[in-house]
Amino acid sequence: MNLVIDSGNTSIKLGLFKNGTLEKVFTTNDYNQLARIITGFDIKRSIISSVRKDQDIIKEKILFKVNPLLLSSGLQLPFKNNYETPQTLGPDRIAGVAGAYYLYPGKSSLVIDAGTCITYDFIDKEKNYYGGAISPGISIRFKALNAFTAGLPLVEKEEDISFIGKSSKGSILSGVLNGATAEILGMIGEFKKNDQELNVIMCGGDARFFERRLKETIFVVPDLVLIGLNSILEYNERFL
Incomplete structure (x- = not known):
């Protein structure tokens, strides 16, 4: 085991x-x-x-x-790592990409990990990994508005929100949650400009929240990082 x-x-x-x-x-x-x-x-x-x-x-x-x-960038990986600073690449991002390649070999994939941060990672169908993007996650956005302003309250995520906020709390909920959703949709659209057949795979604590709000076809795989870690472990057996 x-x-x-x-x-x-x-x-x-x-x-x-x-x-x-x-x-x-x-x-x-x-x-x-x-x-x-x-x-x-x-x-x-x-x-x-x-x-x-x-x-x-x-x-x-x-x-x-x-x-x-x-796990580090120095370990043998089942894909080609083209990241310009591999030593700074988070192991969770490495594992997520490995999980995407394991589940969808021969296809290009965009991995979106919606957790503390929202990360975007792209691997093409020839298993070349190039990098992606990092932005603040939902909780960080809420905390930043509270910490760096004089009068805005600390708000927590809610499922049912209005697009037009009618209070400070409602405006923060709309700005953070609708804004993050719009960001993800925009990023998917930009990545798909080069590959309309792109798989979009989402994981992380807020993945299900975004799944209900995205108009794109996505695959939510809650255990993607664990699956990727196991594929890396199996891959390294041949080098031991």
């Missing part, structure tokens, strides 16, 4: 794969709980991806089971 660990900005996700199939997913923020979660599983291989500086902490907690790979 393969253990893949994605330590993101808000939580740590663990995925357990057997014969290429994701069988179990766990979410935690307790490093000590990592060991307790995996105690009862027969784990042969593992990989850790982290946007925090906690890879060594996680590795220490699971060493009683397996010695994991640590």
Whole structure:
């Protein structure tokens, strides 16, 4: 069984794969709980991806089971990385692109990860990765309006919003949520100018929220990063 660990900005996700199939997913923020979660599983291989500086902490907690790979741009990848500064490329973005290529080989894909940040990553049908874009996620936008203005309140996401805000809260909800939706639609449109057959794959905590508001055909794959991590782990078996 393969253990893949994605330590993101808000939580740590663990995925357990057997014969290429994701069988179990766990979410935690307790490093000590990592060991307790995996105690009862027969784990042969593992990989850790982290946007925090906690890879060594996680590795220490699971060493009683397996010695994991640590995901970085220096690891062997199942696609060609053309990013000009590969050392600055987030491991979550690497894993998302790997997941897209694994699910849709031979097709170009745009990966949109709608989490703490909204990231856009493009891989073509010849498995060349070029890069993409990064913008603030919904929660960051709400917090910025509250932190950098004198009188605007801190607002949280709501499902039902009006396009025309009739209060400060309503105006913030409209500006942030409708604005982020318009941004995503605009980015998809720009990427599709060069490839009308482009797959659009969305993941991240706000993916379902945007799915209901987008007029484009998209595939929401909540566990895309975990799937990508497992494909990278399997790919690296040939080099060990």
